[in-house]
Amino acid sequence: MRPDSRTAIITGGASGMGKATALRFARDGHTIGVLDIDGAGAEAVAADIVAGGGKAIALKADLGVRAQIEAAVAKARADLGPVTIVVNNAALESFAPVAEVTEADWDRLMDVNVKGAFVLIQAALPDMVAAGWGRIVNISSFGAQTGAPNMALYTASKGGVISMTRSMAVELGRHGITVNSVSPGFIDTPMARRAIDGDLFPVPWEQIIASYPIPRLGRPEEIAAACAYFASEDAGYVTGQLLGVNGGTAF
Template sequence: MTDIVKVAVVTGGASGIGAEICRYLAKSGSDIAIWDLNEAAMASMAAEITAMGRRATTCVVDISNQESIAAGIAKTHEDLGLVTIMVNSAGIHATGPIMEIDEATWDKVMAVNLKGAFLVTKAVVPDMEAAGWGRIIYISSSSAQTGSPDMCHYVASKGGVIALTKALAVELGPKGITVNNVPPGMVVTPMLRNLEGNGGIPGGVEAMASRLPVRKAGQPENMAAAVAFLASEEAGYITGHTLSVNGGRYFN
């Protein structure tokens, strides 16, 4: 539907994969609402998008908090209009063997990674229903496909996102809304380097990447290109799908 105004909310859009997604969606013709906690990084990203000829707004949003999300939606509506694309890239990573994970840590990971995806989706679905068109895309994790040691809370939260994709694809498909997810593999971001620095990647990023079929680590633009495709008109017959972008770490 070429008359649909493309307004995209990108959570976690100030840095890393989220920032690259903002760039790719802007290049594809979307106006961008950047939802994040880092105000300075959001301002820089918004300036970049504006320089590309698209509208942009920034919203300080904690996606685990419903009131914060409501304020973000209100500001997005005021600045850009109704939301027709939502990419949930915000998330937190956590590691530790099961016997060292306390209940508070488990709850925090679930609150951001899984409940956050649910709450943001609830906030944008009415706009998409009104438009009769929508794209919902979650950033999950290849760790939820393969399993991974010492991060059961993180893996469980991202596995929930993959299951959420399937459930909502069935529920929202009749309303013109597709729901998909992209599970990154080893993507070079500040979060990955931090994990490497804390000893969470035995041998380091480059050594582990050398064992992948493609023999290299991924870059944020690899993820962003997949997301931009799923957000496009051309992807309108794809829903409930997990589009693995992982250099061959996991074969669907």
């Protein structure tokens, strides 16, 4: 094991950006807790990491349930060691007009996208404080910076993630813990493909990406690379930052 190896928990690690990040962090020498509500998917990603010579375990948890999050962190700590890297990637999407969003929709999405991320950080925080070193990377969204039709609920949650990131960075820096956010643009993930297949965008998706300086969908591996930087020793003096990985899209 490399001397700079750490234990990382990646949420939403069974697919898309989370899977790419888990695989990238494993290649960088970290041990990985692949956390997802899809237990079989998490097991498959962990198995891929182990087959490639890395160390990983699957952690099944619903991020809307505090007890499940805390149990997952406890298992990662027991099996892999203190958790000093957290990547909050898992999220629920929402494509609905404002008038159609129910209170139940609001509560469930906020429970997962904002509170779940907060609770996971709380659960891992004692390990980071004890180590005097920690890396927290929260995945937000370009839509939270620009606004998007039929996505007020989703973008509200991701705006909360951005604000939470900045406040945590101010509070936790003295403990050697950095807190940063990666803001993806239009990334080729299962979530994005569901939106494409469901024709959920106000204009054809091809028209959206044609307007970008880099006119293509982003790759999950490109988000993983940004996360890897924030989790590295090289980023020890970088905190409270929001990095857009979005093909150069303008506001």
